[in-house]
Amino acid sequence: MGFSFIKSKEKSIVALKKTWESLCEMLPKFLTLLLFIMIMLSYIDEVFISKALGKSTGIGGIIVSGLLGSITLMPTAVAYPLAAGLLKLGAGYAQVTMFITTLTTVGIVTLKIEKDYLGLKVTLLRNIFSFLLAFVNAVIIAFIFT
């Protein structure tokens, strides 16, 4: 930003103006969404996640892990230690991989934001295929690690 100001003051002011407009546009939507997620997540705790990923095995377990990963929003700094802990507790590699992959690639709660930028069709395509490929990846990883 400082660099931009040295090069051209006018262009930088335009950039700042645009930043401000986008922020005003986005912030209310964004906050609404985040608070909504926080309310929802207060009911999904680590115990619940470890139950879903740990005890259930097989394809059903992987799909449940994927759904959990899709609806959850969690910083990866939290997710990876959690995943490592779950593996120690006896969760399957496939389930944990599915959870992590869908956590980062599929976002059900952020669908609305994504739709605003990419359109409904592409958004759905991207999320559905991300989910399917996450499943394939999870199975391959489980195959390698067990």
Next chain:
Amino acid sequence: MKNKSFIKKYLALFIVVALFIVFMLINRDSKNSVFTVWDLVAMVLLLPPTYLLVSLLDVWVERKTMIKLIGNDSGLRGVLLSFFMGSIGIGPLYMAFPIMAILLKKGASVRNAFIFLGAWATTKLTQIFFEAGSLGLKYTMIRLLLNSISIILISELINWTVSKETEWTINKSNDKKLQSITEEM
């Protein structure tokens, strides 16, 4: 009229804030959430830099340059560059949508834009460190390889779907808005 749209814009927010406060009071002593107020603060703090970056890209980068770097005929170098740009991003996936929209607007190919998005989601450098630290290097490397394949498959698929439509414009309403700002200049 203006007042009405203001109310409409913030109504959902007020409802959720109210709900949130109620829930906080009910669940005051349970500390079972994996998501804390600090995560919320951290996420909101990520917004201004993201939009600043988008605006700076919009103002500084010429369409021609972008087309040359990651446009339709950029080839393998464009693919690698898109992977790299996505990997150095910071923040959750939804932060990548506005950036991706501006890349497309500036002439990035659909394929490369979705590679950027995919890389942002799964091959992020900051994420790789956490992952290797907690799940081991071997796991991380295998996952990276598999996810890279997935990213390429998804971007090919979307590219193919979109190319059949005559006019696929990203983010129609916002784009119009951006254009009007540009015209004002």
